[in-house]
Amino acid sequence: MISVKNVIKKxxxxxxxxxxxxxxxxxDVVGFLGPNGxxxxxxxxILTGFIEPTEGExxxxxxxxxxxxxxxxxxxxxxxxGAPAYGDMTPAQFLHFIAEVxxxxxxxxxxxxxxxxxxxELQDVLDKPIDNLSKGFKRRxxxxxxxxxxxxxxxxxxxxxxLDPNQKHQVRQLIQNLSKDKIVIISTxxxxxxxxxxxxxxxxxxxxxxxxxxxxxxxxxxxxxxxVSLHLSYSADISGLAELPGVEDMEVDMHSGKVTLFPxxxxxxxxxxxxxxQQRKLPVDMLFVEQGRLDEVFRALTLGATAR
Amino acid sequence: xxxxxxKREFASFFATPVAYVFITIFLIxxxxxxxxxxxxYERGQADLLPFFNFHxxxxxxxxxxxxxxxxSEERKNGSIELLMTLPITSFExxxxxxxxxxAVLALSLMLTFPLWLTVNYLGNPDxxxxxxxxxxxxxxxxxxxxIGMCMSALTKNQVIAFILAxxxxxxxxxxxxxxxxxxFKGWAPSVVLDTIASFSxxxxxxxxxxxxxxxxxxxxxxxxxxxxxxxxxxxIEQKKAD
Numbered sequence: 001m002i003s004v005k006n007v008i009k010k011x012x013x014x015x016x017x018x019x020x021x022x023x024x025x026x027x028d029v030v031g032f033l034g035p036n037g038x039x040x041x042x043x044x045x046i047l048t049g050f051i052e053p054t055e056g057e058x059x060x061x062x063x064x065x066x067x068x069x070x071x072x073x074x075x076x077x078x079x080x081x082g083a084p085a086y087g088d089m090t091p092a093q094f095l096h097f098i099a100e101v102x103x104x105x106x107x108x109x110x111x112x113x114x115x116x117x118x119x120x121e122l123q124d125v126l127d128k129p130i131d132n133l134s135k136g137f138k139r140r141x142x143x144x145x146x147x148x149x150x151x152x153x154x155x156x157x158x159x160x161x162x163l164d165p166n167q168k169h170q171v172r173q174l175i176q177n178l179s180k181d182k183i184v185i186i187s188t189x190x191x192x193x194x195x196x197x198x199x200x201x202x203x204x205x206x207x208x209x210x211x212x213x214x215x216x217x218x219x220x221x222x223x224x225x226x227x228v229s230l231h232l233s234y235s236a237d238i239s240g241l242a243e244l245p246g247v248e249d250m251e252v253d254m255h256s257g258k259v260t261l262f263p264x265x266x267x268x269x270x271x272x273x274x275x276x277x278q279q280r281k282l283p284v285d286m287l288f289v290e291q292g293r294l295d296e297v298f299r300a301l302t303l304g305a306t307a308r
Numbered sequence: 309x310x311x312x313x314x315k316r317e318f319a320s321f322f323a324t325p326v327a328y329v330f331i332t333i334f335l336i337x338x339x340x341x342x343x344x345x346x347x348x349y350e351r352g353q354a355d356l357l358p359f360f361n362f363h364x365x366x367x368x369x370x371x372x373x374x375x376x377x378x379x380s381e382e383r384k385n386g387s388i389e390l391l392m393t394l395p396i397t398s399f400e401x402x403x404x405x406x407x408x409x410x411a412v413l414a415l416s417l418m419l420t421f422p423l424w425l426t427v428n429y430l431g432n433p434d435x436x437x438x439x440x441x442x443x444x445x446x447x448x449x450x451x452x453x454x455i456g457m458c459m460s461a462l463t464k465n466q467v468i469a470f471i472l473a474x475x476x477x478x479x480x481x482x483x484x485x486x487x488x489x490x491x492f493k494g495w496a497p498s499v500v501l502d503t504i505a506s507f508s509x510x511x512x513x514x515x516x517x518x519x520x521x522x523x524x525x526x527x528x529x530x531x532x533x534x535x536x537x538x539x540x541x542x543x544i545e546q547k548k549a550d
Contacts (some may be wrong), residue, residue: 045549050389050549071395080386080389080390081389084385084389084390086320101312101396102395107408231366
């Protein structure tokens with residue numbers, strides 16, 4: 001259980017985090033979203049005890065960060081932004097160093113390192129200096145380091161940055177497998193990642209918490225949520241579609257010819273649209289229900305306008 | 309924890325060419341100073357005084373070179389964020405780093421043993437004096453090292469850390485030299501003169517190089533090292549996230 005109360009962090013005159021408060025329970029997989037410079041990384045640095053907040057309090061379980069920092073840090077696995085490591089070491093040496101710091105010894109240490117190396121697939125590069133590894137491998141070394149002691153709290157700053165789609169998928173699976181009774185916090189720029197792995201989304205902009213709920217609730221904020229898009233193979237009279245009950249608005253994309261019907265709030269319109277199409281024998285070659293567009297909601301939330 | 313950090317740091321000196329280059333240069337320079345400038349043979353005395361006399365000047369440039377990376381590099385590549393979020397205190401990290409670099413210095417000193425063999429072959433030196441001088445020299449190198457590490461904590465840039473460390477070390481060395489003392493002589497009261505001289509590494513090392521390990525000299529170097537390490541600790545706590 002992490003509890004953050006009224007945390008403010010100032011760097012000189014610049015306010016990076018401005019009055020952040022939230023609780024995170026075990027089982028929560030939280031995605032931090034936000035534009036660059038919004039305070040995501042600063043928040044993570046405060047949560048891991050790397051920097052102290054100017055004001056406010058961070059508690060983990062029944063311990064306060066400013067009093068029991070080292071005790072809290074034993075519970076946390078952290079992948080800092082950019083996955084820094086000691087470049088002159090090989091992944092094997094590096095993981096042994098981390099394991100020793102984490103208090104693992106002897107056979108348990110070797111077994112655990114072997115297990116983690118397999119989880120993130122580092123076998124082929126174990127004895128090459130980290131400096132010589134590709135970005136993807138460096139990131140995986142960072143991940144291995146973070147999960148090595150099987151922490152209760154895992155904080156990952158942009159864990160999939162620089163990975164190819166296969167590796168991204170792999171990391172997401174890794175996070176999903178970990179997170180049954182743990183707290184996982186990831187920050188990312190990839191909006192789809194949040195719906196793929198998280199069960200809670202926090203959007204931070206200008207140091208404020210702008211949104212805190214499920215990925216589904218985030219999608220529902222989209223104008224496109226439950227909207228129906230269709231495409232006609234040749235032009236026909238579609239004016240009747242806009243008149244259907246429950247349809248608030250219709251937009252036609254001149255370029256692609258795609259028609260999008262927006263429902264009134266909370267209405268489902270797909271069956272009505274379908275009936276209408278059947279009755280009028282409209283030449284529809286494509287019809288689907290939109291899931292909501294995260295990028296649009298994200299822009300709306302972070303640029304200050306409302307989503308609807 | 310200090311031990312774990314020590315092991316990593318010490319290994320990293322040898323994983324990169326730093327330790328090898330350092331030790332080689334140290335051995336070459338100390339050889340040159342001892343034989344050509346110090347005139348070990350010409351003096352006709354079986355001791356290592358010409359060797360030890362140049363140590364403050366040798367350390368002045370070489371120790372900042374080995375100290376400059378200690379914190380600057382961590383801050384530059386961001387690994388400090390990793391280090392400081394592991395359950396290691398800043399104090400443990402600082403001491404681990406310090407002892408690792410100090411061990412490299414000890415190793416360099418030990419590798420000058422051919423000089424010791426040479427004087428033993430040529431005559432009958434007092435080996436107790438030589439051992440005492442070695443210990444004194446190593447103590448002094450610790451003080452240089454602490455200054456260098458404090459300067460390294462100050463900046464992300466290793467070159468700046470190197471230059472700052474040389475400047476500060478230089479002040480500590482020359483404050484006991486005749487050039488500085490002469491400038492004060494004649495007008496400043498002797499108390500001032502003594503105070504300035506008492507800050508100098510030269511003054512405190514002089515008797516040590518002759519084999520006298522006086523408690524006040526040992527304590528002096530330990531205090532200087534502790535103070536600069538403590539300063540470095542305060543700086544790194546303050547600037548780690550910059």
